[in-house]
Amino acid sequence: MNTEEHLLLVVSAAGGEAGSSGGRLIDADPGQPHLSVLDVAATRGDGIFETISLGAGHPQAVELHLDRFERSARMLDLPAPDRALWRDAVLTIAARLAAHDEAWVKIVLTRGIEGHPDPTGWAYGTVSPAFRRERTEGIDVVLLDRGLRSDVAATSPWLLAGAKTLSYAINRAAAREAQRRGADDVVFVSSDGLLLEGPTATLVLRTGDRLRTPPDALGILPGTTQADLFTAAHLWGLEAVVEPLTPADLAEADAAWLVSSVRHAAPIRSVDGVARAIDAPLTAAMNGFLRARRS
Amino acid sequence: MNTEEHLLLVVSAAGGEAGSSGGRLIDADPGQPHLSVLDVAATRGDGIFETISLGAGHPQAVELHLDRFERSARMLDLPAPDRALWRDAVLTIAARLAAHDEAWVKIVLTRGIEGHPDPTGWAYGTVSPAFRRERTEGIDVVLLDRGLRSDVAATSPWLLAGAKTLSYAINRAAAREAQRRGADDVVFVSSDGLLLEGPTATLVLRTGDRLRTPPDALGILPGTTQADLFTAAHLWGLEAVVEPLTPADLAEADAAWLVSSVRHAAPIRSVDGVARAIDAPLTAAMNGFLRARRS
Incomplete structure (x- = not known):
């Protein structure tokens, strides 16, 4: 299986406002559980994602992916993603996978835990399989x-x-x-x-x-x-x-x-x-x- | 919000075979994370569920719900649920919520972590809101x-x-x-x-x-x-x-x-x-x- 994995929890600023500051990235162990069974990602498929390829540490078509991420958020009435924060998450994982010619990072934003206002976000990256x-x-x-x-x-x-x-x-x-x-x-x-x-x-x-x-x-x-x-x-x-x-x-x-x-x-x-x-x-x-x- | 919550992790026997023994229920804290960000419940909505009402500790229409749970599993090519184990999970949570005239329990079975063979299962119960x-x-x-x-x-x-x-x-x-x-x-x-x-x-x-x-x-x-x-x-x-x-x-x-x-x-x-x-x-x-x- 994959030998190298990276996970960042992406925590938006309060209210998830577009352009707001205060969001942060938290290093996390991909081998540990990080999601509640009450997160609507797991109970309702209620969230959005993008999968971005990384070429020797360079995210490919990253602005197009972020455009589409924002578009999906609008279609689902999710809070607008903090674009700079998500780009930072992608770039951080890309840098860690720079030794590989082909890798990928998935970014995920969910509506969060049912009945609570805060969305859940993460970015997970690993090496691509051979195609x-x-x-x-x-x-x-x-x-x-x-x-x-x-x-x-x-x-x-x-x-x-x-x-x-x-x-x-x-x-x-x-x-x-x-x-x-x-x-x-x-x-x-x-x-x-x-x-x-x-x-x-x-x-x-x-x-x-x-x-x-x-x-x-x-x-x-x-x-x-x-x-x-x-x-x-x-x-x-x-x-x-x-x-x-x-x-x-x-x-x-x-x-x-x-x-x-x-x-x-x-x-x-x-x-x-x-x-x-x-x-x-x-x-x-x-x-x-x-x-x-x-x- | 809800003041009383119960969570059981439902671990199938190896291979998830119908009728197999060896499955077990594990008490868990609903306030803690229990799911991997790689679980296809969270990344693909790839699983099934039922929500069963509990009347003063009695699951209602539980066999119809278990029938439908099995039917959904077949439609998604999931391993057949161990019916006795899932019924046990429902009854266990029902007993813990017996003091309430109206409560509910949700049972969830997912295809598990991508690339791994074991499904993920849980049962979560709490008190119903007023309707x-x-x-x-x-x-x-x-x-x-x-x-x-x-x-x-x-x-x-x-x-x-x-x-x-x-x-x-x-x-x-x-x-x-x-x-x-x-x-x-x-x-x-x-x-x-x-x-x-x-x-x-x-x-x-x-x-x-x-x-x-x-x-x-x-x-x-x-x-x-x-x-x-x-x-x-x-x-x-x-x-x-x-x-x-x-x-x-x-x-x-x-x-x-x-x-x-x-x-x-x-x-x-x-x-x-x-x-x-x-x-x-x-x-x-x-x-x-x-x-x-x-x-």
Whole structure:
């Protein structure tokens, strides 16, 4: 298992006000319990998180992750995170893992103990596993119904579509369903037939000279890794396009990936058991770019 | 706040095998932390729970709750709970709260610490708050889109519709939306227009001499309180009917309730701001029956 772990408890200033001072980071032993059984993280999945990759001590896409953390907090009516404090937590753990080419840190903010006003926060970091197989040979995915229409983020914000919450039981159940079907991962499809995202990744297609991904208005997470890749698309002679996509677009694409913070770009080599082409040179270029990021 | 709290850690036998011996209950201090920040209860909402009312030391509908606990475990591919051990945990806490007319105990089973094989379990009990207003004057509810079709339990089991999981962020967000609209609670509606359930309660209607509730095949929890009420319907000269229901059925019903383990039967006095009749004598009879249960 992992040999090196770091944990910081992130204690907001009273009231959790944005920009307030007085928050602090407390070193803690990851091997010891730190959460109450009454914390709504554990009883209600009522909180938010981000997982940020660390490249030789440098957090990658950290400002995009902090943007999304703040966005999730707003969607859940949580106190606005003290951005400077959370950035400090990420940087502190990044520095401690600087000896490793690839590591990650997860930041978590919960509504705290039921009936009490203070949120709970922590940052946990460790060394990344190896993803050589997934990044080079590729992954097998299945398409699974997400059950929701593509317009629920607009019509029904209480469904929290597009918030990165701790309520991930469905994401985990979908991953188990993929395994039952002999696959590695999932691409969710809306009930009205649009491609959405993976349980922990963003979908990216290449069709000719276009790099394509679905818009977050469909009720999906704005992808931080995808966003960084799209800023670099021109390096590979590609145009970056955000637009609704269908399973037919996936079938007809020249290449497809699930991209995420820790695994980076994993080429999709089959969909529902049907083999599809991967673009090995572009995949290698993408992963080289993602690994080399120093912010 | 609550003055009396009890906590037992529920440690399954190795492997968590159903019917295996060797599980044990460990007394713990509810004021101390007992969970790792790596427990998937806290990071993924990946576990299940039940909340069981205690009437003067007697767990109510405990076998129905244990049935549902086992059903949720199956739906999440969790190890089968050791039923005798969990019943023992409930009875132990019930005995400690026997001085109170109304108390409750929550039992929780999680998949445990990520990458480790052992589940995490606990049972927490305390005294119930007063629900006089909700049980007599009634509650204001709003209808909110649940986003899912009424057939997803059959078509898409990975959506876990009808499992009582720890991933309740949506249930909590819906409750906040109700508050924003000046209401107390929510009745979810499927995307194809059928009444479902509340975020933490079952919907029951009276139409003439029929007591009606939606079938759990719609992807809702089988209600334990509703099941007990339905076995008693004949006491009040009513026929118990399980059938799909629409918002029009709710509008036309002679009376409507959200029923749940701890609050019992809360009459619905308005829907989306439109006042509706409550049946005070039948509500009182139902709550008298529910409070008096000794199993």
